[in-house]
Structure formats: structure tokens, C-alpha cells
Amino acid sequence: MIDEQLIRETVKDIQDPELKKSLLELGMIRDISVADGKVTLTLALTTSKCPKKEAMVTEIRRVLEELSGISRVDVKLTTLNQEELRQLFPKHPLVGLEKVRHVLAVASGKGGVGKTTIAVNVALALAEKGNRVGLLDADVYGPSLPVMLGLNEPPVWENQMMIPAEKFGLKIMSLGMLTEKNQSIIWRGPLVSRAINQLLGQVLWGDLDFLVVDLPPGTGDPSITIAKSIPQANVLMVTTPQEVALADVRRAIDLFRKFDMRIVGLVENMSYFFCGHTEKPIEIFGHGGGVKLSEEYGLPLLGEIPIDVEIGKGGDSGVPLMASVPDSETGRIFQGIAKKVMEGSRDH
Ligand SMILES: Nc1ncnc2c1ncn2[C@@H]1O[C@H](COP(=O)(O)OP(=O)(O)O)[C@@H](O)[C@H]1O
Ligand SMILES: [Mg+2]
Incomplete structure (x- = not known):
């Protein structure tokens, strides 16, 4: 019966x-x-x-x-x-970082070095390896994920929680999604804290293996706020081969160490260029910045990324390289970085 x-x-x-x-x-x-x-x-x-x-x-x-x-x-x-x-649930179990195993903060000394590009493509490479991945754009100076990933919709709210957008298998939230379209906000101290806390504490991140955070460049107040808000984050430092960039990177590394964040390694971006006419890579921006820093700080160099037109194209079209040509030579470098990140990240 x-x-x-x-x-x-x-x-x-x-x-x-x-x-x-x-x-x-x-x-x-x-x-x-x-x-x-x-x-x-x-x-x-x-x-x-x-x-x-x-x-x-x-x-x-x-x-x-x-x-x-x-x-x-x-x-x-x-x-x-x-x-x-x-x-x-006294606190909603899928909101906030409770169920996020690793936070990977992507940082740089200054802007324009490819931090967002690397955050996006490493996030996709991690997802390709079977991880559940979220991507948080916390760059107060220029939240660029919505453009880079072709996201136009504002976040959906439900029961006073924000539901991340989903694209390419990633859960995505951006500071840019908290503002009106095309409205630029000068994020000052308390406003930064509030927005960051909202993005960490009011978003339904759910069960994630990695939350990749695109940090603001440099060592200003926003970086400090975030460093304080995400203890136990693993940091991936992005640098370029030039000497000038390195002073900023040094300051940033010192800051993260001060806040007890663990630097999993360095990625050198725009390391070289294959022009197609010779076999030899051309080192447009000089040579060896990543290796030098790696030796100086005892940090592993997880990858050297070439200047690749596919990356530039991806930045404009809303389809990143790891979504369009994941098995290209550059794609394989991102896969290698993701693998090393998985081996080297401590639990959140
Ligand atoms: N390895 C690369 N090859 C070609 N273009 C790149 C590469 N890395 C970054 N770019 C381009 O450089 C610009 C700045 O990169 P972005 O990731 O936005 O830097 P950041 O977040 O550090 O300011 C973007 O237009 C991006 O497409
Ligand atoms: Mg950026």
C-alpha cells in the first residue's frame, strides 16, 4: 500500500x-x-x-x-x-565564503599588466580541471569583468541575497554590477568596505572549490581593506618583465605578507612575442623580471604568458582565450598555472 x-x-x-x-x-x-x-x-x-x-x-x-x-x-x-x-539556518549556508575552499586573489603592483586577463583565464582553467569556480571582480579602480565577459545584466536579488551571474561555467560578481550602468563611482574607504563586504557576505557563492578575486592594483586603501576582509586568501602576483613594474610588485608582496596572506606564486605576463617570421621569441618588454623576483622572494614562477593576439581579441569580444582556444599554446600555459595553483593553495 x-x-x-x-x-x-x-x-x-x-x-x-x-x-x-x-x-x-x-x-x-x-x-x-x-x-x-x-x-x-x-x-x-x-x-x-x-x-x-x-x-x-x-x-x-x-x-x-x-x-x-x-x-x-x-x-x-x-x-x-x-x-x-x-x-x-542561522546564517544562510550558501551565502558568503563558508563553503568556499580556496580563495585565490589575483594581484599586481600596478594597473594594465593583465591582472584581469589572468584572473579570468586562470578561473576558466581551474573550472576546466573540474573545480567549481567563482570569479569576483573587486577592482575598485576599474571593474572590467562585465565588459571582458560580456555581462550586461544587473545581479538578481532574492531574499536579500545576490545571485551571481553565470557564464562559461563560472559564478561571477563584479563591483561594476553594483553600480548603475556607465556610472563611475569614486570608491572611498567606507564605501569600499561596504561594497566588498556585500560582495563577500551577501552573495550566494555556494559550494566552490575556488573563488578567484580580481584585486585592485597597488597597495592603496582598497587593497588593504580587501586584504583584511579575506584572510587566508592565496595570492597570485602578476608582473611584467620590465624593471619599473617590479618596485610596485615588491611593495604589494610586502603588503600581503604583512597581512599574512600566502603568495602561491608569480605569473609574468607579456613575457615575449612570436611574430611568426622567426622561430625565436621576441622579448618586447625586456627579460627576466619574473625570474628575478622569484629568486629574490623565494616564490615560484608559475608561468610566463606571451603577448597573444587571441588575448587581446578575447578582451574585446567577451569571449576569453580559455573559452575560445583552451588548447592553444597560451591556453596550455594557463592550464599549467591552474595546476600549480591547485597544488599550492591552502584551504580558506
Ligand atoms: N598576454 C597578453 N597578450 C595580449 N594582450 C594582453 C595580454 N595581457 C593583457 N592584454 C591586454 O591588455 C589590456 C590590459 O589587460 P587587463 O587584464 O585589463 O589588465 P589589468 O587588469 O591589470 O588592468 C587588455 O586589453 C588585455 O586584453
Ligand atoms: Mg583589471
Whole structure:
């Protein structure tokens, strides 16, 4: 005899894939009814944008359809309301950094060295290796992710939480998404803190292996605010081969060390250029900055990225290199960096 009790028994081991708890015990499976072999129930989600909802519905159907005498399973979807969320979880478990295993902050001494380019492509390379990856654009001086990734929509709010945009398999939030279109804001101290805290604490990041953060360049107040807000972050320092860039990088490394952030390594960008006419790489911006810093600070040099027209194209078209040509020579360098980041990052 199929009754509500049997249905409960049958679905009780199905877990929320992110919360790792029984949906039934969480009260997320509800309103069960059975009539003439037809089961109806409601699945109340933590958010309507839950990426796992299809998987949960499929699993519920599968176990129930295995029961003999069931001809049909209807699963209605709804979301937990704010009160229910509050009762279930004192703090929403998918908001903030609790379920983020590693934070990888991409930093540079000064702007224009390719920090955002590297943040985006390393994030994609990490995702390609099977990691769940978020990308946070915290560059107060020039939030450029929306343009680089072709994101135009403002963030969606639900129950006072922001839901990150999704593109190329990444969860993405940008300071640029918190402002009106084309409105430039001069982010001063308290405003920076508030915005950063919002991006860290009010966004439904969920279960992530890596949150890649595009930091502001340099060692000004915004960098300090962020260094304080994200303890235990791993830092990836981006530099160029020129000597001038190095003084800024040194200052930045000293700052992060002061805040006990761990520098996983250096990436030298715009290291060389293959013009196509000779076999030899041309070192347009000089040579050896990355190696020199690496020796001086005892930090590994995780990769040297050439000047590549595909990167420039990607910056304009909204399709980054690791999404268009991941197996190109430059793509493989990003894959190598991602691999070393995975080996060298400490848990958040
Ligand atoms: N290795 C590279 N090859 C070609 N163009 C690059 C490379 N790295 C960066 N760029 C281009 O240089 C510009 C600045 O890069 P960006 O990542 O925005 O720097 P930052 O975030 O440090 O200010 C962008 O237009 C980008 O497409
Ligand atoms: Mg940038």
C-alpha cells in the first residue's frame, strides 16, 4: 500500500547536493500526497536559481518510480521564504565564503599588466580541471569583468541575497554590477568596505572549490581593506618583465605578507612575442623580471604568458582565450598555472 509514510521512507536519503543533508529532514520536501498511483510533492529550494534543482527532481522521480504501483510523480518547485531560511539556518549556508575552499586573489603592483586577463583565464582553467569556480571582480579602480565577459545584466536579488551571474561555467560578481550602468563611482574607504563586504557576505557563492578575486592594483586603501576582509586568501602576483613594474610588485608582496596572506606564486605576463617570421621569441618588454623576483622572494614562477593576439581579441569580444582556444599554446600555459595553483593553495 503506497501512502505518505512510504513516500517519506523512499525519499529520505536524498540529499541537497550543496548542503549535504536530507531534503526531507530539512523540510524541503513537503506537501506529499498520493492518490491512484499518482504522487504529488513540493520541493522547496534555497534559491530558485539553484543549479542542482534538475538533479534533485530527477533523483526524487527515480526513487519513487521504482516503487511498484506508482504511475506518475509530480514535483512542484517553490523556494523557502525568508522566515524558513532563517529558521533552518542561522546564517544562510550558501551565502558568503563558508563553503568556499580556496580563495585565490589575483594581484599586481600596478594597473594594465593583465591582472584581469589572468584572473579570468586562470578561473576558466581551474573550472576546466573540474573545480567549481567563482570569479569576483573587486577592482575598485576599474571593474572590467562585465565588459571582458560580456555581462550586461544587473545581479538578481532574492531574499536579500545576490545571485551571481553565470557564464562559461563560472559564478561571477563584479563591483561594476553594483553600480548603475556607465556610472563611475569614486570608491572611498567606507564605501569600499561596504561594497566588498556585500560582495563577500551577501552573495550566494555556494559550494566552490575556488573563488578567484580580481584585486585592485597597488597597495592603496582598497587593497588593504580587501586584504583584511579575506584572510587566508592565496595570492597570485602578476608582473611584467620590465624593471619599473617590479618596485610596485615588491611593495604589494610586502603588503600581503604583512597581512599574512600566502603568495602561491608569480605569473609574468607579456613575457615575449612570436611574430611568426622567426622561430625565436621576441622579448618586447625586456627579460627576466619574473625570474628575478622569484629568486629574490623565494616564490615560484608559475608561468610566463606571451603577448597573444587571441588575448587581446578575447578582451574585446567577451569571449576569453580559455573559452575560445583552451588548447592553444597560451591556453596550455594557463592550464599549467591552474595546476600549480591547485597544488599550492591552502584551504580558506
Ligand atoms: N598576454 C597578453 N597578450 C595580449 N594582450 C594582453 C595580454 N595581457 C593583457 N592584454 C591586454 O591588455 C589590456 C590590459 O589587460 P587587463 O587584464 O585589463 O589588465 P589589468 O587588469 O591589470 O588592468 C587588455 O586589453 C588585455 O586584453
Ligand atoms: Mg583589471
